[in-house]
Amino acid sequence: MRLTKSVIAAVIGLAVVSGSLAYADSMTDAIKYRKSMMEVTGYNFKLMAAMVKKEMPFDKAQFAKMAETVHYMSTLTADGFPKGSDEMAGPTHAKDDVWSKPEEFKKDMVAFQKSSEALVVAAKTGDMSVIGPKFKDTAGSCKKCHDGFRSKSE
Amino acid sequence: MRLTKSVIAAVIGLAVVSGSLAYADSMTDAIKYRKSMMEVTGYNFKLMAAMVKKEMPFDKAQFAKMAETVHYMSTLTADGFPKGSDEMAGPTHAKDDVWSKPEEFKKDMVAFQKSSEALVVAAKTGDMSVIGPKFKDTAGSCKKCHDGFRSKSE
Numbered sequence: 001m002r003l004t005k006s007v008i009a010a011v012i013g014l015a016v017v018s019g020s021l022a023y024a025d026s027m028t029d030a031i032k033y034r035k036s037m038m039e040v041t042g043y044n045f046k047l048m049a050a051m052v053k054k055e056m057p058f059d060k061a062q063f064a065k066m067a068e069t070v071h072y073m074s075t076l077t078a079d080g081f082p083k084g085s086d087e088m089a090g091p092t093h094a095k096d097d098v099w100s101k102p103e104e105f106k107k108d109m110v111a112f113q114k115s116s117e118a119l120v121v122a123a124k125t126g127d128m129s130v131i132g133p134k135f136k137d138t139a140g141s142c143k144k145c146h147d148g149f150r151s152k153s154e
Numbered sequence: 155m156r157l158t159k160s161v162i163a164a165v166i167g168l169a170v171v172s173g174s175l176a177y178a179d180s181m182t183d184a185i186k187y188r189k190s191m192m193e194v195t196g197y198n199f200k201l202m203a204a205m206v207k208k209e210m211p212f213d214k215a216q217f218a219k220m221a222e223t224v225h226y227m228s229t230l231t232a233d234g235f236p237k238g239s240d241e242m243a244g245p246t247h248a249k250d251d252v253w254s255k256p257e258e259f260k261k262d263m264v265a266f267q268k269s270s271e272a273l274v275v276a277a278k279t280g281d282m283s284v285i286g287p288k289f290k291d292t293a294g295s296c297k298k299c300h301d302g303f304r305s306k307s308e
Contacts, residue, residue, distance in 0.1 A: 029200070032197070033194065033197040036189075039189075040187065043187040046183070069226075
């Protein structure tokens, strides 16, 4: 999580350099950023789910790319939650626990990175009996974090 | 662009399998998807710009990761423009030229991929005199496509 800390430090650094108005802007930007990352993740996830459920034809190369994209996003997600980007900064589903329980939040972020990394490896086999369980694990890691750190209302 | 075509074909395939209502949904989803990708790209771009302009301290590792993210997004961007995801499907800045001039649009997408790839290579040097021009080229490739294919109103 070194890079994440670095990015967060930089965002705060930018805010300090540019003044308090810029700080408010950067926190609002961070909220938009994480929502966009969730959207990119979700779009790819939805299409993978359709393939897993046989609602659309399985395409090995496409599935592999989507798994890779979800994993790539997992390495960025924590960057979207700098301290200060809470409900005071704009409409957000993020609970205050994101910042008051940073170790637990970090644990869920790492679980997402690991589960999606395993999905990338599984996707390369092109074998749905291998992919299925890893897809389920990844979905589970999304759900765990959403259950713990995402409120239903903004 | 093989993968892009594959993804677009799959999205359309999903729509055909699931019926016309799902088709409309998938086109609306595609619009949201591309907007999110632009947002993710833009966020990283903005922070890189702040470093290039010395508005925030240059951090080699962070800059390199942001360049990598922008390049990664460049490999996905075209997936957000399946045929049918035009203004009939939802509010969008995308001009009809995206679909009526596919070769020109593809050319701009490839230019974005190439310029951002060069930025990734430059970022590894940590030398702003090398990075600056490649950052400018990447910004130029964004602008060229926006000027040609993005209308100012939705």
